[in-house]
Amino acid sequence: MATAAARTVLCSSQLHLKLLSFPFYLSLSPKLPISSNPNLLNKNPVFSSPLPPVRCLQYSTQQASTTRTHEAIRRPNVVDILEERGLLESLTSDNLRCPPSTSNSTLKVYCGFDPTAESLHLGNLLGIIVLSWFQRCGHKAVALIGGATARIGDPSGKSLERPELDIDTLEKNTLGITNTLTRIFNMDMNLNNPIVVMNNYDWWKEFRLLDFLKQVGRYARVGTMIAKESVKKRLESEQGMSYTEFTYQLLQGYDFLYLFKNEGVNVQIGGSDQWGNITAGTELIRKILQPDDGAEAYGLTFPLLLKSDGIKFGKSEDGAIWLSPSFLSPYKFYQYFFSVPDADVIRFLKILTFLDLEEIDELEREMKRPGYVPNTAQRKLAEEVTRFVHGEDGLSEALKATEALRPGAETKLDWKTIEGIAEDVPSCSLAYDQVLNLSLVDLSVSSGLLESKSAARRLLKQGGLYLNNSRVDGENKRIEPEDIVDGKVLLLSAGKKNKVIVRIS
Numbered sequence: 001m002a003t004a005a006a007r008t009v010l011c012s013s014q015l016h017l018k019l020l021s022f023p024f025y026l027s028l029s030p031k032l033p034i035s036s037n038p039n040l041l042n043k044n045p046v047f048s049s050p051l052p053p054v055r056c057l058q059y060s061t062q063q064a065s066t067t068r069t070h071e072a073i074r075r076p077n078v079v080d081i082l083e084e085r086g087l088l089e090s091l092t093s094d095n096l097r098c099p100p101s102t103s104n105s106t107l108k109v110y111c112g113f114d115p116t117a118e119s120l121h122l123g124n125l126l127g128i129i130v131l132s133w134f135q136r137c138g139h140k141a142v143a144l145i146g147g148a149t150a151r152i153g154d155p156s157g158k159s160l161e162r163p164e165l166d167i168d169t170l171e172k173n174t175l176g177i178t179n180t181l182t183r184i185f186n187m188d189m190n191l192n193n194p195i196v197v198m199n200n201y202d203w204w205k206e207f208r209l210l211d212f213l214k215q216v217g218r219y220a221r222v223g224t225m226i227a228k229e230s231v232k233k234r235l236e237s238e239q240g241m242s243y244t245e246f247t248y249q250l251l252q253g254y255d256f257l258y259l260f261k262n263e264g265v266n267v268q269i270g271g272s273d274q275w276g277n278i279t280a281g282t283e284l285i286r287k288i289l290q291p292d293d294g295a296e297a298y299g300l301t302f303p304l305l306l307k308s309d310g311i312k313f314g315k316s317e318d319g320a321i322w323l324s325p326s327f328l329s330p331y332k333f334y335q336y337f338f339s340v341p342d343a344d345v346i347r348f349l350k351i352l353t354f355l356d357l358e359e360i361d362e363l364e365r366e367m368k369r370p371g372y373v374p375n376t377a378q379r380k381l382a383e384e385v386t387r388f389v390h391g392e393d394g395l396s397e398a399l400k401a402t403e404a405l406r407p408g409a410e411t412k413l414d415w416k417t418i419e420g421i422a423e424d425v426p427s428c429s430l431a432y433d434q435v436l437n438l439s440l441v442d443l444s445v446s447s448g449l450l451e452s453k454s455a456a457r458r459l460l461k462q463g464g465l466y467l468n469n470s471r472v473d474g475e476n477k478r479i480e481p482e483d484i485v486d487g488k489v490l491l492l493s494a495g496k497k498n499k500v501i502v503r504i505s
């Protein structure tokens, strides 16, 4: 059937969390949501970092009545954590809340990503965060690149068949996504619990059609397949659905079976649009492998992260929030979260960061108090998410650019900082001779910063025109050699938001 899959085990050079190198012992108390039990959550290194580990519990309501007096080794309950943070939509079985022999069994969870773009995006970050929560609770995680499934195209949530991708594009995308996953997980996790990255092309490339039909197709019921949301919707549409796309759910279903059988993976996670594909897997496992009681395969979905217009964050939308720094600079990434509306910021903090819920609740209370400094919660969100995705270096790059770009900032601009934000700010090139001695009013117009000289004069009078972040007062200001930063660039700003970089050619 299938060959052993190639795997990449990621190792971290930075030990950010000294996690689970010891068991978590319980002092049992009635089942409390973890975040609302201050003895558990607040001081646990799983949730924040530097404080000493404490006793932590996971047991079902049923167990609570019978085992209250016992001390047992338990892990923090990952399902409870996800639920409290708004990261749980559906479970295939409530047993996952307390799988049999939980006390010392480790779950192995996977999430798949089809390489349909060179970078992952904000929507995909939820899968990464949920994988990381499993790891933080001591479970093992696998990130699966859908090298095979991307050739088919997941119909879930799509009104049209996806365009076919050529091999070069697929390979480029696979590399890009693998780099992002390795970067994030390397920064996040420790050597004791590295993530494993696999590619489903490794087992699909050798699976022959006749074997597939015999070993898998025979167990899949067409009625059940047609009833899946992803299929129903498409069948109602004018374009219908190809047989190839129709089989997608079986490919993803078989992936789960393959990973269950060969790698001991017993949980699959995904956004709620993946429910049909995930349950295709749990069904195949149940029918084909008939695992013993207590060796169940579980599916867990999280809600889709939606934009204010109700459309999911994805790669297909304009202004996608990419996770790869070559698609969206850490500065722009940081700015996106810094600008999240007050109405969304607390929800985002719960979903997208690993901060204690207590800390988030306190921020929420603070937001309602008089004297709250606007954007404090957004700043925390932007810092946490940027650090998780781009690391300390990415965060400090973003903070440096943010500060440097603040009109009136004390920081002296250098050429490197200005170039660092160049992709996020409009720019133009002008010859040295054209710029030297030119009035600032004229330069504001010729660089495209302002529409007219009268607008430039008006802004100057109001004190809203900046050259290299310094406010210019005199209407007669002309560009001098020392205004050209490192002899290469100038930064013009009209108010806080509008900026232009002038490169000297």
Ligand SMILES: Nc1ncnc2c1ncn2[C@@H]1O[C@H](COP(=O)(O)OP(=O)(O)OP(=O)(O)O)[C@@H](O)[C@H]1O
Pocket (backbone or CB within 6 Å): 112, 113, 114, 115, 116, 122, 123, 124, 126, 127, 154, 269, 270, 271, 272, 273, 274, 302, 303, 304, 305, 306, 312, 313, 314, 315, 316, 317
């Ligand atoms: N906005 C989102 N919120 C939560 N999860 C998401 C979101 N977008 C994608 N995911 C999840 O990320 C995983 C990979 O998704 P996928 O590679 O298909 O990206 P996609 O964004 O759905 O693609 P496209 O933009 O082409 O629709 C799936 O588990 C999917 O549910």
Ligand SMILES: N[C@@H](Cc1ccc(O)cc1)C(=O)O
Pocket (backbone or CB within 6 Å): 111, 112, 113, 114, 144, 145, 146, 149, 154, 200, 251, 252, 253, 255, 256, 274, 277
């Ligand atoms: N179907 C998932 C990707 C995926 C591929 C293979 C899997 O086994 C699991 C998930 C998506 O479109 O996002």
